[in-house]
Amino acid sequence: MKEFLKYTLASVVGNLLGLFLVITFGMGGIAFLVVVSASRGTQTTLRDKSVLVLDLSVGIADTAPQPTPSIAIGQTLRDDRSRFLPLRVVLETIERASKDDKIVGLYLEGGSGTTPTGFGNLKEVRRALEGFKESGKTIIAYDTDWTEREYYLGSVADEIIIHPMGTVEMSGFSSQTVFLAGALERFGIGVQVTRVGQYKSAVEPFLRQEMSPENRQQMQQLLGDLWGEFTGAIASSRSLTTAQLQQIVNQDGFLMAADAKDREMVDQIAHRDEVAAQLRELTGEKEEGRQPFRRVGIQEYSRTPEVKGSWAGNPNSRNIIAVVYADGEIVDGRGGIGQVGGDRFSEELRRLRDNDRVKGIVLRVNSPGGSATASEVIAREVQLTREEKPIIVSMGNAAASGGYWIAMGSDRILAEPTTVTGSIGVFGLLFNAQDIANQNGITWDGVKTGPFADLNSISRPKTDQELEKVQQMVDLIYQRFVSSVAQLRDLPQEEVLEMSQGRVWSGVQAEALGLVDQLGGLQDAIAAVAEKAELGDDWKLAEYPRIPSFEERLLESLRTESTPTDPLTSELLKLYHEFSVLRHLNDPRGIYTRLPFNLQID
The missing domain is CATH 3.90.226.10 (2-enoyl-CoA Hydratase; Chain A, domain 1)
Incomplete structure (x- = not known):
């Protein structure tokens, strides 16, 4: 709840700040923010023997979500980086780094929580990481608590490191659906559906309080396929068998650091500063400077003269x-x-x-x-x-x-x-609000010139004849x-x-x-x-x-x-x-x- 209040407060402050700038400074105030924003897009200078860093807690999306003006103002003033990276930038910069003599390795840096990246995008990023590794350069991965999605990427690394108090999650996939039928009935909201396809379960949350057998069957097979890809990729990278991974799933779900090392899920147990020292050795640095080691993030690297524009073709x-x-x-x-x-x-x-x-x-x-x-x-x-x-x-x-x-x-x-x-x-999907309206003293009455003139009304349930007409349209579209x-x-x-x-x-x-x-x-x-x-x-x-x-x-x-x-x-x-x-x-x-x-x- 603290985080919720923080984000809410930030939004309020941003709105007030934006209003203040417009009223007080007019377009000049906005121009100031535009200049600040533009200054963030300046080129980054890449030093020799740098390590490319991919933050595993940052989401990787096809198109990054666009913030509201209030949040955009706050991000600009505090130089806050987006929590999403464009997929194509990630893929292209990893590929470019594999051929760049100034990049000596790649560091997969874990953070709090789990990555919101979808499974399709995770597969593409993992393929890019495999390509980087095949170039002969080192990949080191570190996290305190390895979630399954992060571990799917981290398992590519030459060395997986975990915090002494950390855990590795290996509990399997699950999918839950929220069923709204009971709440809709309690609130007096009517729902009528027409559909084609015994597996078309999109309407089930409005009609049922549990999964249908058909939906359960298709979801079980879908998760099984995704889980097979997940465990197969990890097993191959870690020289394990899928049976060994499934045993962890069935018996443990989560492994503490020492047990994870014993099961060969990780290679080393260390604190973050010890990992930084290892990366300094990789970059040839003798002692810690302004940064723990010579590093460049994905976004920063994509703006370097060596990379900027090169990933977009000729x-x-x-x-x-x-x-x-x-x-x-x-x-x-x-x-x-x-x-x-x-x-x-x-x-x-x-x-x-x-x-x-x-x-x-x-x-x-x-x-x-x-x-x-x-x-x-x-x-x-x-x-x-x-x-x-x-x-x-x-x-x-x-x-x-x-x-x-x-x-x-x-x-x-x-x-x-x-x-x-x-x-x-x-x-x-056809809703009506007749019950909840009647319960609160609201009624409808009217006239019409045809039996289907008020087909789209939410004031009443549809008749059998009307439902038949809608079903005909559904059948035709199917x-x-x-x-x-x-x-x-x-x-x-x-x-x-x-x-x-x-x-x-x-x-x-x-x-x-x-x-x-x-x-x-x-x-x-x-x-x-x-x-x-x-x-x-x-x-x-x-x-x-x-x-x-x-x-x-x-x-x-x-x-x-x-x-x-x-x-x-x-x-x-x-x-x-x-x-x-x-x-x-x-x-x-x-x-x-x-x-x-x-x-x-x-």
């Missing part, structure tokens, strides 16, 4: 490969930050299609889906783009339901083994979804029907079923576009949608979510998030192609 080329991020819930209309607005995203694709300098497009999809209407609008633009220039999809942490809908019309689909995909199914998959993926419709039913699959399963073409990451997709467009090395990257500048974020009121670390506030915010998803359900017909409700894997 800066002198006029040929552009566009990386377009479909990151977030798919919503009807233009959408906002953290959402994929059907209209806005389609306009972006049209502009890139009409731009002669853009020779190919990588569509990076990290979305649970959402509005069926918006998904179809975007999917149409993808198919039109394919007729004129290469467009290849790279799937991130999740590309399911509507996220898969917008991907299936591309030239090629790449996914990670841990990507959650599929969920080819449709549902309709049939279109299935037939489109069959046509665009060149699969027999009977096979698509069998693998559909709203079921989610891992990337490994999706490749076997023909839903994706190959396993690979963002870098592989970029290389595939360059090859298909026959560009050779004559290309440079550009990313879309454009990230708003500091001053734009300062002048616009944008939504953000802080991530406090205390358990009580975290759980309350999880519950808030479950309800907040309802605000994104804005399809004009109330019909959705979306993942099981707010999938969370711990």
Whole structure:
């Protein structure tokens, strides 16, 4: 709760400070902050024998969340670094560092809490770390308490070190769903659903108080696939067997430092200052200076003259490969930050299609889906783009339901083994507030000129005849979804029907079923576009949608979510998030192609 109050107070102070600057100094006050912000982007000088540092507690996302103006002001004044790093910057800087003579090693530095990075992105970063290690340079990893996600990356290291009081978590994966049916009934909120697909469990939280057998089956298999990738990668790096890891899971769950060393999960037990001394030896320093050792962070390294611009291809080329991020819930209309607005995203694709300098497009999809209407609008633009220039999809942490809908019309689909995909199914969700309104003395009455004129009203439950009409629309959209998959993926419709039913699959399963073409990451997709467009090395990257500048974020009121670390506030915010998803359900017909409700894997 202390963290919650801290973030709340920071937001209030930031708002007051912003108002004070605008009133007192006008645009001059804002200009001052813009200058301060710009000064943070200055180049970093790289010294010889430096160690590249990756903070394991920092999230790695396709597109970093954009803060509100108040938080942006606070971050600028206290020079606070973002708690998220762009995935492509991390991948490219690690690859560049592996070839840089000034970089002698890489340090994976653990922090408090667990990384919020999704499993798809973790797989890509781990692959980059393996490439760094293959270059012959040293990777050292240190943490006090190794969480599973951090250990997944740390296990690549030549040496894993743990604090004497530390632990290694190896307890397995779990996924819980919050069921709202009891609360909705208690509050007098009615819910009616229509759906196609026995595995389309997105509606279950509104109807049930526990998982259906079908949902339990698909989730168990999905977690099993992710867990198999996780343990297989760790076992290979640590010269262990998956059976040994599973024994730890079944008997212990957590290992104290000494036991972790005995089980060969870590190589050394040491304090942080002792690790710093070891890194100073690696960099050739005799004694501790202003920093514990000669280090350069990922962000700082990406701004050095040696690196800046080099990871974006050939800066002198006029040929552009566009990386377009479909990151977030798919919503009807233009959408906002953290959402994929059907209209806005389609306009972006049209502009890139009409731009002669853009020779190919990588569509990076990290979305649970959402509005069926918006998904179809975007999917149409993808198919039109394919007729004129290469467009290849790279799937991130999740590309399911509507996220898969917008991907299936591309030239090629790449996914990670841990990507959650599929969920080819449709549902309709219809709320009414009749009971709660009546309980508080509110009633409705009216007239209409047709039996379905008030179909979208929340004042009453839908009649059987109305539900039948909605079900017909759901069935029609599902049939279109299935037939489109069959046509665009060149699969027999009977096979698509069998693998559909709203079921989610891992990337490994999706490749076997023909839903994706190959396993690979963002870098592989970029290389595939360059090859298909026959560009050779004559290309440079550009990313879309454009990230708003500091001053734009300062002048616009944008939504953000802080991530406090205390358990009580975290759980309350999880519950808030479950309800907040309802605000994104804005399809004009109330019909959705979306993942099981707010999938969370711990």
